[in-house]
Amino acid sequence: MKELVNYILQFGNLNQHQIDLILTKAKEKEIKKEDYFSEAGKIASEVGFIIDGIMRVCYYNNKGEEITKYFIDENNLVVDLESFDNNICSSAYVQAVTDCKIIVFSKKDWQELLNTIIGWDTIVHKIISKALMQKVARRSPLVSEDATTRYLSFMEMFPNVINRIPLSYLASYLGITQSSLSRIRKNIR
Incomplete structure (x- = not known):
């Protein structure tokens, strides 16, 4: 859990009471290699933080070919944000490439943190912004x-x-x- 706390504190300040509240909502979970964290056609119900392992986001194109969009490794959040935030079915799969150890938050607990901790939404926004910039930086060169x-x-x-x-x-x-x-x-x- 120390990795999660250190990660979050890169994006904002929290007091010990707030950190303790976050940790009461966090659950450790293991996902076996090739199992899914979230699946296309289903609504994403958890936010994860990878402690150990690698996941990938993938989808099937119109020819039925599997396409890997990107990889997510240790010390990063993993969530199909559009599905999770908007309660819509996901269009992609999030799959464990290796055996993974992650910390997860249910949608209910994540929402409770947003409603309870002042500044949590700002921290989450900074985390999402960083992830989006990294994704663009990784994908852009692939085109040219x-x-x-x-x-x-x-x-x-x-x-x-x-x-x-x-x-x-x-x-x-x-x-x-x-x-x-x-x-x-x-x-x-």
Whole structure:
């Protein structure tokens, strides 16, 4: 839980009473590799914080191909925000790439924190803004760079992730085939 508290305090100040309240709402949960945290067609009901492991957000395109949008690793929040906030069915899956240990908040408890802790909404807004900026920064180069450059950029941005995810997920994220990824990796060595 210490990781969660340290993460939250990067975005604002809370007193010990407020921190204690947050921790009473937090529940530890384990998600096995390949299990889902949230699923397309269902309403997201929890906000999670990854203590250990990697998750990915993915969807199926109109050809039925699985596409990885992005990865979420340790010390980051995980939630399908649009589904969670608006009570609408999600269009994507959030899946554990590795066995994951996370801290979760139910929708009811999350709402209670928003209603009880003065400034919690500001902290949450800052966390969401940072996550959105990171997502844009990660996705933007994928449009204009060649596959080798995208792979090298990924290695640089995610040194702790690259060797822990299946090549099929990485290839999907980079927008290339697995055989192309294998060729790129072979040429770099």
